[in-house]
Amino acid sequence: MPSVTVRAPAKVNVRLAVGPLRPDGYHDLVNVFLAVALQDRVTATPAGALRVTCAGPGAGQVPLDAGNLAARAAAALAARLGRAPDVHLHIDKDIPVAGGMAGGSADAAAALLACDALWGAGTPRETLHELAAGLGSDVPFALAGGAALGRGRGELLTPLPVEGTFHWVFALAEGGLSTPAVYRECDRLRAEDPAGADVPPPQGDPALEAALAAGDPHALAARLVNDLQPAALSLRPALADTLRAGADAGALAGLVSGSGPTCAFLAADADGAAALAKSLNDSGTCRQARATTAPAPGATTIDFHA
Numbered sequence: 084m085p086s087v088t089v090r091a092p093a094k095v096n097v098r099l100a101v102g103p104l105r106p107d108g109y110h111d112l113v114n115v116f117l118a119v120a121l122q123d124r125v126t127a128t129p130a131g132a133l134r135v136t137c138a139g140p141g142a143g144q145v146p147l148d149a150g151n152l153a154a155r156a157a158a159a160l161a162a163r164l165g166r167a168p169d170v171h172l173h174i175d176k177d178i179p180v181a182g183g184m185a186g187g188s189a190d191a192a193a194a195l196l197a198c199d200a201l202w203g204a205g206t207p208r209e210t211l212h213e214l215a216a217g218l219g220s221d222v223p224f225a226l227a228g229g230a231a232l233g234r235g236r237g238e239l240l241t242p243l244p245v246e247g248t249f250h251w252v253f254a255l256a257e258g259g260l261s262t263p264a265v266y267r268e269c270d271r272l273r274a275e276d277p278a279g280a281d282v283p284p285p286q287g288d289p290a291l292e293a294a295l296a297a298g299d300p301h302a303l304a305a306r307l308v309n310d311l312q313p314a315a316l317s318l319r320p321a322l323a324d325t326l327r328a329g330a331d332a333g334a335l336a337g338l339v340s341g342s343g344p345t346c347a348f349l350a351a352d353a354d355g356a357a358a359l360a361k362s363l364n365d366s367g368t369c370r371q372a373r374a375t376t377a378p379a380p381g382a383t384t385i386d387f388h389a
């Protein structure tokens with residue numbers, strides 16, 4: 084039976100500057116994405132009807148119905164091609180579910196590529212990007228990988244140069260956080276704060292981009308920003324303990340990853356990351372700490388049987 088397997092990366096937002104709420108319910112962002120080497124794999128095989136299965140840590144929390152982002156991706160591509168979405172998508176999940184690391188987006192990006200190859204459609208890259216943006220604000224970046232500046236709601240991407248390898252540790256939390264709920268909490272906290280009510284448009288940070296381009300973890304550590312962090316901490320106060328444990332264990336810097344609850348810590352090198360992961364695992368302030376590297380490539384076909 085023909086099959087195509089595509090892997091796609093998780094992300095960390097090294098700068099997430101959030102503007103005011105837009106009339107369409109989204110926020111304008113300056114979103115500097117960095118793809119990390121935690122990856123999901125999606126295998127597409129022909130089937131009588133669209134079907135999703137999932138294995139791996141957290142698989143039990145992944146919906147297997149038409150709401151699964153990978154299923155929505157297959158349906159969107161099939162509709163564009165004027166064909167039936169008659170495919171079985173199997174997700175090998177390694178990215179924490181609802182962790183602020185865009186796992187569902189990775190699966191959607193992987194499903195787009197896998198179905199396109201399985202169906203021999205040769206869909207142009209721009210069309211895949213457009214379909215990706217329709218599925219979610221983080222999906223275009225999961226296709227692209229590397230590092231990129233995301234404007235608009237995060238879907239308007241400009242690739243950014245990165246030198247060398249950055250070493251990260253991700254402290255995974257028990258349970259997830261809902262992305263819309265975290266954005267809502269951000270708006271609520273701002274409305275409550277007299278100084279925060281008049282939210283300026285989100286700004287870029289040339290020093291952060293220079294740190295990425297130079298491959299300098301110390302300079303990058305000094306520029307990490309996540310405007311959603313106060314909201315994630317407000318909804319999950321225990322994350323402050325995780326951030327403190329990472330700082331005490333010698334992280335160059337730490338922050339909540341995207342909408343959380345995963346916390347991300349930057350280390351100077353691979354040995355530093357391994358030691359930090361061990362300390363965080365021993366600290367009892369997270370479910371699991373995992374060392375990994377960045378940047379990672381975007382969605383990539385790793386196996387194809389015609």
Ligand SMILES: C[C@](O)(CO)[C@H](O)COP(=O)(O)OP(=O)(O)OC[C@H]1O[C@@H](n2ccc(N)nc2=O)[C@H](O)[C@@H]1O
Nearest residue numbers: 108109110112219220221222236237262263266341342
């Ligand atoms: C927090 C981030 O992961 C950072 O990269 C993203 O901004 C979220 O991206 P995502 O999960 O792909 O989000 P989407 O599926 O596009 O949107 C889910 C919900 O998040 C909120 N949302 C998302 C993106 C954005 N720029 N502004 C928002 O307010 C909206 O309430 C939206 O209804």
Ligand SMILES: Nc1ncnc2c1ncn2[C@@H]1O[C@H](COP(=O)(O)OP(=O)(O)OP(=O)(O)O)[C@@H](O)[C@H]1O
Nearest residue numbers: 151152180181182183184185186187188190221262
């Ligand atoms: N393929 C999928 N993998 C994981 N969750 C999925 C998937 N499809 C739909 N979902 C639903 O989406 C919700 C968010 O999952 P996801 O793992 O993408 O969160 P996230 O990493 O916090 O997202 P982001 O960082 O893009 O905001 C889950 O709680 C789940 O109900």
